Amino acid sequence: MRRALTAAFALAAVAALLGAAATPAVAQNRFWLVNGTGAQIQEAYVSPSRLSNWGPDILGAGVLPPGQQVWVTPNFGDCMLDVRVRYANGAEDTRMGVNACSLTRIVFGSGGAGATVGGAGATISPGRAAVGNPSFTFVNHSGAVIRELYVSLTTQRNWGRDRLGANVLAPGQSIGVGVPARGVCTVDIRVVYMNGAAAERRGVETCSIGAYGWQ
Numbered sequence: 001m002r003r004a005l006t007a008a009f010a011l012a013a014v015a016a017l018l019g020a021a022a023t024p025a026v027a028q029n030r031f032w033l034v035n036g037t038g039a040q041i042q043e044a045y046v047s048p049s050r051l052s053n054w055g056p057d058i059l060g061a062g063v064l065p066p067g068q069q070v071w072v073t074p075n076f077g078d079c080m081l082d083v084r085v086r087y088a089n090g091a092e093d094t095r096m097g098v099n100a101c102s103l104t105r106i107v108f109g110s111g112g113a114g115a116t117v118g119g120a121g122a123t124i125s126p127g128r129a130a131v132g133n134p135s136f137t138f139v140n141h142s143g144a145v146i147r148e149l150y151v152s153l154t155t156q157r158n159w160g161r162d163r164l165g166a167n168v169l170a171p172g173q174s175i176g177v178g179v180p181a182r183g184v185c186t187v188d189i190r191v192v193y194m195n196g197a198a199a200e201r202r203g204v205e206t207c208s209i210g211a212y213g214w215q
Contacts, residue, residue: 029079029100034069037109037208043086048078049097093209109208134179134187137211140169148192151177153184154203
């Protein structure tokens with residue numbers, strides 16, 4: 001009888017271990033979203049990298065002032081996330097393909113690293129490299145192919161060269177835009193689509209963002 005009980009306990013222990021191994025682990029993709037810029041964040045979006053839509057604004061009716069942070073608990077289990085914020089002036093910044101299961105914070109702006117692992121401060125995705133640098137990454141979120149792209153400081157009187165040259169920018173694609181640092185942080189942007197239609201944005205502040213999403 002003693003032997004039978006021992007065997008039964010052993011089988012139960014093995015079954016428990018197998019059951020635990022078969023149960024998928026819950027993704028620990030929660031993090032602090034930190035506003036390290038000098039501008040107020042009006043909207044914030046968190047989406048699985050596998051999806052093309054951003055979903056709802058996680059701030060809802062609230063905002064995220066400079067120097068403040070908010071605890072983000074996604075309602076999905078993916079580790080690889082895309083994070084997008086929109087500032088009060090309409091400018092946008094994104095972090096794409098961030099592994100949220102290996103970090104504790106995602107910081108926007110020059111106030112710190114883009115993400116830190118386990119609170120130890122190891123840099124995963126850096127924020128702005130230098131204060132006062134108006135260069136940025138242009139991201140096509142418009143849903144249409146862009147044929148031409150022009151970016152100039154608001155103090156300049158002409159658009160300059162087409163930044164795409166012989167290339168085009170499909171929806172979802174991005175391009176780095178180098179802008180001279182002359183003490184000016186606002187730029188004018190003009191795009192021309194494949195059908196010839198053009199659109200412009202004036203006075204976009206880019207010193208405090210890493211990427212600007214065009215819609």
